[in-house]
Amino acid sequence: MVGAGAIVVILFCLGTEPRFEGFTVRQLLRRAGQDPAARQILVRAGDRAVPSLTRLLAAREPWFSRALSSVAPFLPERLRRHLPPRIDPLPGQLMAIEILNQQGTNAAAALPELIRALGHPDVRVVDRAASALAKLEAASAALPLTRLLTNQSEFLRVVGLTALGKITVKPEIAVPAIVERLQDREPAVKNAAAWALWRYGPLGTDAYTALLPLLQDPDPSVRRTAYYAMMRVSPSEAGTVAALVAGLKDTDPSIRITVIEALGKCGPAAKPAVPAILEAMRNEVGGIWRYGRAALLRIAPETPEASMLLAE
DSSP states (O other): OHHHHHHHHHHHHHHHSOEETTEEHHHHHHHHTTOHHHHHHHHHHGGGSHHHHHHHHTOOOOHHHHHHHHHGGGSOHHHHTTSOOOOOOHHHHHHHHHHHHHHGGGGGGGHHHHHHHTTOSSHHHHHHHHHHHHHHTOGGGHHHHHHHTTOSOHHHHHHHHHHHHHHOOOHHHHHHHHHHGGGOSSHHHHHHHHHHHHHHGGGGGGGHHHHGGGGGOSOHHHHHHHHHHHHHHOSSHHHHHHHHHHHTTOSOHHHHHHHHHHHHHHGGGGGGGHHHHHHHHHHOOTHHHHHHHHHHHHHOTTSHHHHHHHHO
């Protein structure tokens, strides 16, 4: 009797679930992994599908499924064969977040549940939830995302930094948390933190001095990103030029090219760097010469020494 009543309740709930082009959201999600058409139906549904997607994201394994799973190891084999399969909400949650991510700002109603998903035990759910929150650009997501930055998982620290860099809201909350990760032990995390500060740009001016040690980091990718970030957050053009000039002596040729390009973008404000650029051009040929010539044309082509070199 109880089992029959449960079936009636389930059928009633399914019957009241909205349909899109003849299918419920649950049906479409089951097919979406293999059928692009099912995914497109959900995307076309827009905010009308968001309530159902949000409920699926919030779903937890039913208590009876957990109970059966816990006692199954103690049952005889002949009984275990007749147990129903475990109800795992994870596949549906992953697909629901993926669709919400594609919905962009249409998924605003799912914001509270997406924030809660940042605490999910599965890193894939956290990763996709952070990506969806980044698309929503919601200020209320800034503080929850900063909590990921102290997670023991390197992957999740990078996930949090990437999402904050895409949102660029609440700098008074986000920037100090990002700056702390500039001292992280993992190069990937330091790189992501510098990138996030580059995204915040002038809003991250307070991070300027914290970026200076990264210019000496043993990882070239970290140094390169730090130079880019410094260009955006520097409180003055003079400070930017001084930091970039130091980069002309970097041991990595690609970073020296990056620095010369950056100085060229500074235009006439980079005139104090002309002697250092000329020295770098005299010491090297190929890429450095080409990029140096382009930079000098933008900075100070009229400088006597630069004019002679450009004429060659």
